[in-house]
Amino acid sequence: MTKQPRLADVAKAAGVSTATASMALNDTGGRRIGAETRERVRAAAAELGYRPNTVARGLRTRRTQMIGFVGDDVATTPFAGQMIRGAHEAARGAGFLLLMVDTSGDRAETEEAIAALQERQIDGILLATMYHQVIEVPEGIGATPHVLLDARTPDGSASSVVPDERGGTLGVLAELTGAGHTRIGHLTTTEDVEARAIRLATWRERVEANGLDPADLLVEVEHALTLDGYEGAMRMLARPDRPTAVFCYNDRMAMGVYRAAAELGLGIPGDLSVVSYDDQELIAPELFPGLTSAALPHYEMGRWAVRELLRRLDDPAAAPVQHLMPCPTARRQSVAAPH
Amino acid sequence: MTKQPRLADVAKAAGVSTATASMALNDTGGRRIGAETRERVRAAAAELGYRPNTVARGLRTRRTQMIGFVGDDVATTPFAGQMIRGAHEAARGAGFLLLMVDTSGDRAETEEAIAALQERQIDGILLATMYHQVIEVPEGIGATPHVLLDARTPDGSASSVVPDERGGTLGVLAELTGAGHTRIGHLTTTEDVEARAIRLATWRERVEANGLDPADLLVEVEHALTLDGYEGAMRMLARPDRPTAVFCYNDRMAMGVYRAAAELGLGIPGDLSVVSYDDQELIAPELFPGLTSAALPHYEMGRWAVRELLRRLDDPAAAPVQHLMPCPTARRQSVAAPH
DNA sequence: GCGGTTGAGTTAATCGATTAACTCACGAAG
DNA sequence: CTTCGTGAGTTAATCGATTAACTCAACCGC
Numbered sequence: 001m002t003k004q005p006r007l008a009d010v011a012k013a014a015g016v017s018t019a020t021a022s023m024a025l026n027d028t029g030g031r032r033i034g035a036e037t038r039e040r041v042r043a044a045a046a047e048l049g050y051r052p053n054t055v056a057r058g059l060r061t062r063r064t065q066m067i068g069f070v071g072d073d074v075a076t077t078p079f080a081g082q083m084i085r086g087a088h089e090a091a092r093g094a095g096f097l098l099l100m101v102d103t104s105g106d107r108a109e110t111e112e113a114i115a116a117l118q119e120r121q122i123d124g125i126l127l128a129t130m131y132h133q134v135i136e137v138p139e140g141i142g143a144t145p146h147v148l149l150d151a152r153t154p155d156g157s158a159s160s161v162v163p164d165e166r167g168g169t170l171g172v173l174a175e176l177t178g179a180g181h182t183r184i185g186h187l188t189t190t191e192d193v194e195a196r197a198i199r200l201a202t203w204r205e206r207v208e209a210n211g212l213d214p215a216d217l218l219v220e221v222e223h224a225l226t227l228d229g230y231e232g233a234m235r236m237l238a239r240p241d242r243p244t245a246v247f248c249y250n251d252r253m254a255m256g257v258y259r260a261a262a263e264l265g266l267g268i269p270g271d272l273s274v275v276s277y278d279d280q281e282l283i284a285p286e287l288f289p290g291l292t293s294a295a296l297p298h299y300e301m302g303r304w305a306v307r308e309l310l311r312r313l314d315d316p317a318a319a320p321v322q323h324l325m326p327c328p329t330a331r332r333q334s335v336a337a338p339h
Numbered sequence: 340m341t342k343q344p345r346l347a348d349v350a351k352a353a354g355v356s357t358a359t360a361s362m363a364l365n366d367t368g369g370r371r372i373g374a375e376t377r378e379r380v381r382a383a384a385a386e387l388g389y390r391p392n393t394v395a396r397g398l399r400t401r402r403t404q405m406i407g408f409v410g411d412d413v414a415t416t417p418f419a420g421q422m423i424r425g426a427h428e429a430a431r432g433a434g435f436l437l438l439m440v441d442t443s444g445d446r447a448e449t450e451e452a453i454a455a456l457q458e459r460q461i462d463g464i465l466l467a468t469m470y471h472q473v474i475e476v477p478e479g480i481g482a483t484p485h486v487l488l489d490a491r492t493p494d495g496s497a498s499s500v501v502p503d504e505r506g507g508t509l510g511v512l513a514e515l516t517g518a519g520h521t522r523i524g525h526l527t528t529t530e531d532v533e534a535r536a537i538r539l540a541t542w543r544e545r546v547e548a549n550g551l552d553p554a555d556l557l558v559e560v561e562h563a564l565t566l567d568g569y570e571g572a573m574r575m576l577a578r579p580d581r582p583t584a585v586f587c588y589n590d591r592m593a594m595g596v597y598r599a600a601a602e603l604g605l606g607i608p609g610d611l612s613v614v615s616y617d618d619q620e621l622i623a624p625e626l627f628p629g630l631t632s633a634a635l636p637h638y639e640m641g642r643w644a645v646r647e648l649l650r651r652l653d654d655p656a657a658a659p660v661q662h663l664m665p666c667p668t669a670r671r672q673s674v675a676a677p678h
Numbered sequence: 679g680c681g682g683t684t685g686a687g688t689t690a691a692t693c694g695a696t697t698a699a700c701t702c703a704c705g706a707a708g
Numbered sequence: 709c710t711t712c713g714t715g716a717g718t719t720a721a722t723c724g725a726t727t728a729a730c731t732c733a734a735c736c737g738c
Contacts, residue, residue: 006694017718022696029697032716055397055460056694059723064394066438066459074424078417078621085413088441097455098439099405102427116436120405121394226625252625259627262601282417282621286565286591288598345724356688361726368727371686395724398693680738688731694723701718708711 005048013044021045025052058121067091067309068117068125069098072105077130078280079298083149086302087126094310096123105129107138114140124309127151132162132195145312149305150298152322159308161301161323165198165277168294168327169247172275173206175292175329176245180337181273182210185217185243187232187253189224196224196249199277203247217243224249229256237264237272244338245273251283254291269336279330290332297325344387352383360384364391397460406430406648407456408437410467411444417619418469418637422488425641426465433649435462444468450479457483463648466490471501471534484651488644489637491661498647500640500662504537504616507633507666508586511614512545514631514668515584519676520612521549524556524582526571526592528563535563535588538616542586556582563588568595576603576611583677584612590622593630608675618669629671636664 011021016037023029024041044050058064069087074080088098099122101113117125118140125141128149135151137158148160176184186203188196204214219236221228229248233256236242248254254276258268266272268289276284279295304323312318350360355376362368363380383389397403408426413419427437438461440452456464457479464480467488474490476497487499515523525542527535543553558575560567568587572595575581587593593615597607605611607628615623618634643662651657 007696008694018695019697019719020717023717026696031714034716037716051454051458053398053460053694054458055394055403056723057696058394059392059398059694059725060696062723064459069439074420074427078420081413081417081419084439085441088439092440097459100423100427100437100439101431102424115390119390119393120403120436121392252621255625280621282591282619286594346726347724357725358689358727359687362687365726370684373686376686392724395693396726398695398724399726401693681736683734683736685734686732689729691728692726696722698721699719702716704714706711706713708709 004053005050007050007052010041010045010048010050013048014041016041062121063123064121065096066099066120066122067096067306068114068120068122069100069128070103070110070113070117070125071100071128071130072103072110073130074100074102074128078282079130079296080128082298083128083302086299086304087128087149087306088302090303090306090310094306096306096310111138111140114138114144118142118144124313126305126309128305131193132165134194145309145316147305147309147312149301156322157320159312159320159322161304161308161325163195163296163301163327164324165195165327166202167324168277168296168329169199169202170206171327171329172277172292172294173203173247175275175331175335176247176273177206179245179273179335181245183212183217183241183243183245183338184210185219185236185246186214186249187219187221187229187236187246187257188249189228189253190220190222191224195277199247199249216241221253224253226252226256226259229253230259231256233257233260234264237261237266245275245335248274248276251276251278251280251291251293254293255283255287258287258291269334270339273335273338275335277327284330284332287334289334292332292334293330294327295330297327301325343392344389346389346391349380349384349387349389352387353380355380401460402462403460404435405438405459405461406435406645407453407459407461407464408439408467409442409449409452409456409464410439410469411442411449412469413439413441413467416469417621418635419467421637422467422641425638425643426488426645427641429642429645429649433645435645435649446477449477453477453479453483457481463652465644465648467644470532471504473533484648484655486644486648486651488640495661496659498651498659498661500643500647500664502534502635502640502666503663504534504666505541506663507616507635507668508538508541509545510666510668511616511631511633512542512586514614514670514674515586515612516545518584518612518674520582520584522551522556522580522582522584522677524558524575524585525553525588526558526560526568526575526585526596527588528567528592529559529561530563534616538586538588555580560592563592565591565595565598568592569599570595572596572599573603576600576605584614584674587613587615590615590617590619590630590632593632594622594626597626597630608673609678612674612677614674616666623669623671626673628673630673631671632669633666634669636666640664 024038124145129151152160221232276293279293284291463484468490491499560571615632618632623630
């Protein structure tokens, strides 16, 4: 087991110059390499188990085949995984690898992360947030090609992909109206995030279209957590004119609704239909009965973002694109006709 | 906005050679650089906003300050995040970045991943599995320093860190015995994984120490999922001589136990105490009442693995270390005295 | 006054690829 | 018979750092 073979070793073994070896292996230099020579070089490389040193190559070509993935709190959210997996698969398919930096969302830390990535000459950067947000692109990014993931800029100056919250909301609401519900309540949070605003607005629009007053059907709680969801649901369901169905801001809140319904002796979906958003792996399918929920397409967004980034690497002048990724409805057993 | 400044630009601005500039900035070369010169170089670098090109540096020093993180199914498991975060933080603190590859556990794919990382001259590799396993180190790793994360080799030939399953099990069992329970059931799976074997053996030992027959108190189901857990729990709890407490292989199965208890009209913890393993963020604290569970120390294992890897980078001849990471008990409300 | 040491740099080689510019032989065109 | 183009390579510069080896002056002790 000696040292890793270098290109020079391959060239020597094949009896050619390193220039020829390089061109033969990379299929560059047009028609300058004879077919027989090319084969000889290839054979020598295979024989020696040659693997190019991409650091040396990167120095010359200014391309490292690495993409920086900057995420705020990559780790602590259960969504991150699918986003990373989607990005990773698309990248790997094109010969790229992901250099990850987790930042806890802090501005200075994000700038530092970008600088650290740029030092390593990454070819482009994915800026991911773990919840659909509107953000400003950090200054330090300079001319580095970048794409926003689960976030967008206020002015559409950068390519970005976010979930189609409106479409997803319409999808789960259609499950309810399709089953015959009109008195559809909404349980949401007061947190100021993009996702919450769109889901709320879309629900309101739907309820008004049914000729009902949203104010009678809306409950807002502080946090989008199980406990808050439980308390909110108790408030909403205790009233005699309670809605026949509830659309929850997210699955965790829906979990609270399930508990409240159980305590109030309301069967799901018999006495109350429930739909929600996020389709979290550990919640929606595990609840009983299974929760119908609009799925956040994290995997698909990750793939799209890398594809778009690769496109921008090929053509840095390409116009930025804002993409809305559909949120398909995961249909389960939490919806039935009202009685 | 011109090009990134190079070391040569800094040197010129400070009126010195690149050699001097390099030494001044890196504090290398011993006492050869005068204090005043050093300051002049530093000032010039700051002025120009100089950032070293780590690709060029890496070519020369054969160090890239990058660590490869190879994980099987990094994405699809909710644990991955904390492991990555722990590794990331330790790495970042030492000036390293993580180059991630997800492999779906396939052998050939893992070898390919390692090769792809080696091409990029990573300084070392973390081999992570998402469930505590015993694995063979892939051949291709050659002389690349490496540490196993949540996995270990059969022969202890590589450094590794895994959770102390025995300790964790003793911890949650102590919660039960401390509350006065002796008839403690165990609900587990038939899957052949390291974690399952240790948890089962430790429980068995404890039960036998109480003079009871484990066979009467054990229920095994096919998968470690909520539904299987529910069915297993129904079997265990339907019997008149049912245990007063149950230790579940993991949180998902415990979720099934909660449902079964509810259906059978058994209150937790009044009629039945429940403890479990994993302390999953979206389950254990969200169940009602909160589930007492032994926490898998993914964050700490990630940190430890990077630290150990850095140690091996400094001293490649260092003896491999096998580390057991404690699993602290997350105490919640699912345990009470039997009646 | 001479060899030796020290301090403060500089010069140039080096890491391992890619690629622009050059060479050289051969056949075809004019 | 020159000239030109073309196929098939080679030579050498280059990417941006690090670092071994060298220089050169000042000082020191004897």
